[in-house]
Amino acid sequence: MTERIKIKEIDSSNVSGVEQYNPSNRIYVRAIYGFYQKLRRYTGWGLIVLFIALPLIRWNGQQAILFDIAAQQYHIFNMTLFPQDLTLLAWVFIIAAFALFFITTYLGRVWCGYTCPQTVWTFIFIWFEERFEGSANKRKRLDQMPWSFNKVWRKTAKHSGWIIISLLTGLAFCSYFVSVSELYSDFFTFNAGFATTASVLFFAAATYINAGWMRSIVCLHMCPYARFQSAMFDKDTFIVGYDAERGEKRGPRRRKDSPQDLGLGDCIDCDLCVQVCPTGIDIRDGLQYECINCGACVDACDYTMDKMGYPRGLISYTTEQKLEGKETHVLRPKIIGYGILLLIMVAMFFVNIINLSSAEMEILRDRNVLYRENSQGLIENTYTLKILNKTITTQTYDLSFSGLQDAKLIGPSQIVIKPGEVLTQPIAIAVDPYEIKEKRINITITLTGASGEVETIEQKTTFFLGL
Numbered sequence: 001m002t003e004r005i006k007i008k009e010i011d012s013s014n015v016s017g018v019e020q021y022n023p024s025n026r027i028y029v030r031a032i033y034g035f036y037q038k039l040r041r042y043t044g045w046g047l048i049v050l051f052i053a054l055p056l057i058r059w060n061g062q063q064a065i066l067f068d069i070a071a072q073q074y075h076i077f078n079m080t081l082f083p084q085d086l087t088l089l090a091w092v093f094i095i096a097a098f099a100l101f102f103i104t105t106y107l108g109r110v111w112c113g114y115t116c117p118q119t120v121w122t123f124i125f126i127w128f129e130e131r132f133e134g135s136a137n138k139r140k141r142l143d144q145m146p147w148s149f150n151k152v153w154r155k156t157a158k159h160s161g162w163i164i165i166s167l168l169t170g171l172a173f174c175s176y177f178v179s180v181s182e183l184y185s186d187f188f189t190f191n192a193g194f195a196t197t198a199s200v201l202f203f204a205a206a207t208y209i210n211a212g213w214m215r216s217i218v219c220l221h222m223c224p225y226a227r228f229q230s231a232m233f234d235k236d237t238f239i240v241g242y243d244a245e246r247g248e249k250r251g252p253r254r255r256k257d258s259p260q261d262l263g264l265g266d267c268i269d270c271d272l273c274v275q276v277c278p279t280g281i282d283i284r285d286g287l288q289y290e291c292i293n294c295g296a297c298v299d300a301c302d303y304t305m306d307k308m309g310y311p312r313g314l315i316s317y318t319t320e321q322k323l324e325g326k327e328t329h330v331l332r333p334k335i336i337g338y339g340i341l342l343l344i345m346v347a348m349f350f351v352n353i354i355n356l357s358s359a360e361m362e363i364l365r366d367r368n369v370l371y372r373e374n375s376q377g378l379i380e381n382t383y384t385l386k387i388l389n390k391t392i393t394t395q396t397y398d399l400s401f402s403g404l405q406d407a408k409l410i411g412p413s414q415i416v417i418k419p420g421e422v423l424t425q426p427i428a429i430a431v432d433p434y435e436i437k438e439k440r441i442n443i444t445i446t447l448t449g450a451s452g453e454v455e456t457i458e459q460k461t462t463f464f465l466g467l
Helices: 035-056 085-107 108-114 117-133 136-144 149-174 180-188 194-214 216-222 225-231 295-308 333-354
Strands: 065-068 073-076 077-080 239-242 317-320 359-363 381-391 395-402 407-410 414-417 422-431 439-447 455-463
Touching: 035 108, 035 117, 035 149, 035 295, 085 108, 085 225, 085 333, 108 117, 108 225, 108 333, 117 136, 117 149, 117 194, 136 455, 149 180, 149 194, 180 194, 180 422, 216 407, 239 295, 295 317, 359 455, 381 395, 381 414, 381 439, 381 455, 414 422
Parallel strands: none
Antiparallel strands: 065 073, 073 077, 239 317, 359 381, 381 422, 395 414, 395 439, 407 422, 439 455
């Protein structure tokens, strides 16, 4: 069994329970530059651009991604899904869960540090703070100053930027469910419906509150991922860790001083790793559930090590095994198991996509009259066909049947169905009773795309000549 990770207890007896949840008890995150922050910045901006741009893409004359809940049609590029296809959504959730297990077991909380919307939007909001209020120390002093014209215009500019970003976020989110061509024009001309307007304002308010005011409170006290991540961690998981053996005993010194002569480690106790942490923790206290693996403290410590002329890596992406001087095992049963299951789920997902039909047909026969004799002396069976066109273009279908010789189809042999339309088409099949001896015959009704763009669909039913 995998050995449990030791947890260091931090004394929080002097921390007020109210202050932990007080948004005004802010963490003034100091800006830091380095490899991991550049990677996180580009990743965040890339995801934001993708989030906003996807609904703006046009595909075959319509919005590429549109989840039209009212019409119960979900358009994803060339594919249109209907409620009966939403088993695919279950596969997406299963794949996301196993991907989260796999990544967390291997790289810890990198999802939180690099791609979580809460983290990405929080750093956008911090960017506005830095533009209008200055560095972390300046922002702290500004909050402590009495109100003045300088403070009012800076706060107004910052919150205006926050509101604009929040509003654009709400519009971008709702554009996945409402046509973009209508959403933006109707919203800004006050012609949007109540549900649309309320949805945009709700998501805008949620963005403003979460990224502007709550920030780390969401990560520490509301996000369930922080609580159950420990079940996926082991000593071979890559985490942000502090090399205590190299860093201790910590203490300040001049650049010229030799740490060995002073009896000190490489850590100069500058607290820069704490100042840049978005959740306000000290990584030197050991592994903590608040750590989101963003690497800010890694870049900060590397910056200090460069200034002091020491080797980098005092704080780094490492494992508990490596910190204890042992070998890290990347390929281990748990991560291999998660990886295999993830590949199986992805394969099953694509199998379901491949097997999606471009049309569906349901046959309902007349339950009141199984058969009847018409004026020509032929035996008729009547059926009602419900045909769904699941493509994004108008389709022409040919109707035919097999399994009953010398019979004829009473009704249209070719039908035209608009995209997403469910057509109800009654038909009848008639046969001379003297040509057939059986009282009950299985037949097949076939729906064939006239243009060859859609596959052939066959449905079996029964033809009755008597009881």
